[in-house]
Amino acid sequence: MTHKNKGGYAKKHSPQLKLNPTIAEAVKQATIGDKISCAAAFKVADRLKVTPGEVGVAVDLLEIPVFKCQLGLFGYGPADKRAAAAETVSPALEAAIGKSLVKEKLPCASAWEIAEKFKLARREITSACEALKIKISSCQLGTF
Structure with a gap:
């Protein structure tokens, strides 16, 4: 979800969905300020041997925004929201x-x-x- 949805990330999940405490603790430790980078979230998934989606659920339930998408799609500030189009594509x-x-x-x-x-x-x-x-x-x- 985008920064516009901040404070409402958990709403996209079922209220019955429970927060995994192990993932939650690892996510909290990986945050920078009040956010977590995409790369840090993937490191948590790798370290805990869980899917990125499971980490994403924990991030949402904790209402922690993700920044610095590794594809360059979001989280770099207004001057660098998207990757520029390539001049050529093989x-x-x-x-x-x-x-x-x-x-x-x-x-x-x-x-x-x-x-x-x-x-x-x-x-x-x-x-x-x-x-x-x-x-x-x-x-x-x-x-x-």
Whole structure:
């Protein structure tokens, strides 16, 4: 969820959903001020051997905003909200992105996989998507 939803992140989950205390404590320790970076949230997931989605639920239930999306989509301040469109996109990269689309959007997890496969920075995938007019969807942490 965006900063506009601050204070209401938990509302997107069932009231019966319980906060995992182990994940909650690790998330609290990983916060910087009152927020957690995308990278720190993924480190928590890796360290605890849980999914990024489980960490995302804890982040939401604790009402902690996520910043510095590793794809460059949000959390960098007004001057750097999105990655700039790439000047060119290789045919191989365009094909890989095209094959991974779900309802004409590229899921976050697929963007990460493509970045790894092509040995590119994750933000470069976002730049390619910007050039191709493709939106990225389904954040692994559940922010969008």
